[in-house]
Amino acid sequence: MSTTSRPLEQQVTLIELVDRVLNKGVVLTGDIVLSVADVDLVYVGLRVLLASVGTLDRLEREVE
Amino acid sequence: MLHLYALAHRPAQLAPIEGIDGSRLQVSAASSAVDSVVSVVSTPEGQPSEAAILEHAAVVEHLAAVNDALLPARYGRGYPDEATLADAIAERESQVQAALERVRGCVEIGLRVFTDDPGVTRAGESTGREYMVSRLREVRSADRLAGDLHDSLAAAAKESFSRVLASPQLLLSATYLLPRPELGPFRTALAVAEREHPELTFVCTGPWPPYSFAMIDGDRR
Secondary structure, rough: OHHHHHHHHHHHHHHHHHHHHHOOOOOOOOOOOOOOOOOHHHHHHHHHHHHHHHHHHHHHHHOO | EEEEEEEEEEOOOOOOOOOHOOOOOOEEOOOOOOOEEEEHHHHOOOOOOOOHHHHHHHHHHHHHOOOOOEEOOOOOOEEOOOHHHHHHHOOOOOHHHHHHHHHOOOEEEEEEEEOOOOHHHHHHHHOOOHHHHHHHHHHHHHHHHHHHHHHHHHOOOOEEEEEEEOOOOOOEEEEEEEEEHHHHHHHHHHHHHHHHHHOOEEEEEEEEEEEHOHHHHHHHO
């Protein structure tokens, strides 16, 4: 994995983490919860980044 | 205000970590069988900060390492006192116990599989009807592909759920509950799937504490 992709990995991990902490987990009566956008929808925007990372890795392999 | 991090079988084990905003973690006895892990925090206003969300997650992560069965709590607004929290747990005691048994010794893995969407680029080349027919075929074959991928990975899982084509590029979005010893076989199955499908992008995250399998009846939304 190239170093250029690291910020993206962190971004993905953060999205997954926030989704779990705010949208998943046990809820009991009396505790009001908040929720964030459907994470699958959030990923639609990320797709562009993921595609560019994939291309980058392929290019790097070709150069090597 | 009491902030709830997780529920565990009694006696819950505490981890050497601070709670939100440097608060001190404590075990609050909910019933004869279930404990909760909480800390005293100031009454939250508005959305929780990113720091608070990360602190909640860090506490859950540490607790999951020392409690064999742990139900991570969703980030909430908190409880005024221990009695209110104990009542809330008592109300759903049997469901909480069943959920604890369900996640015992397990971790959660998240997977998203992306595909390029050839349908979009072909749209201009055919009539509306032809386009719709070919699009339908693509959706069906994507459905099959996603189903096959999911089945091959779910074999190692105790439980799983998945969503196919949540968006045109997101072929599969799935979550797996894996007993710890199954992590190796799962990784192997994933590596095989990645090798067989170089045209797809696999994004796998985890192992997470079992947030997605901690929800009890009626919570899944």
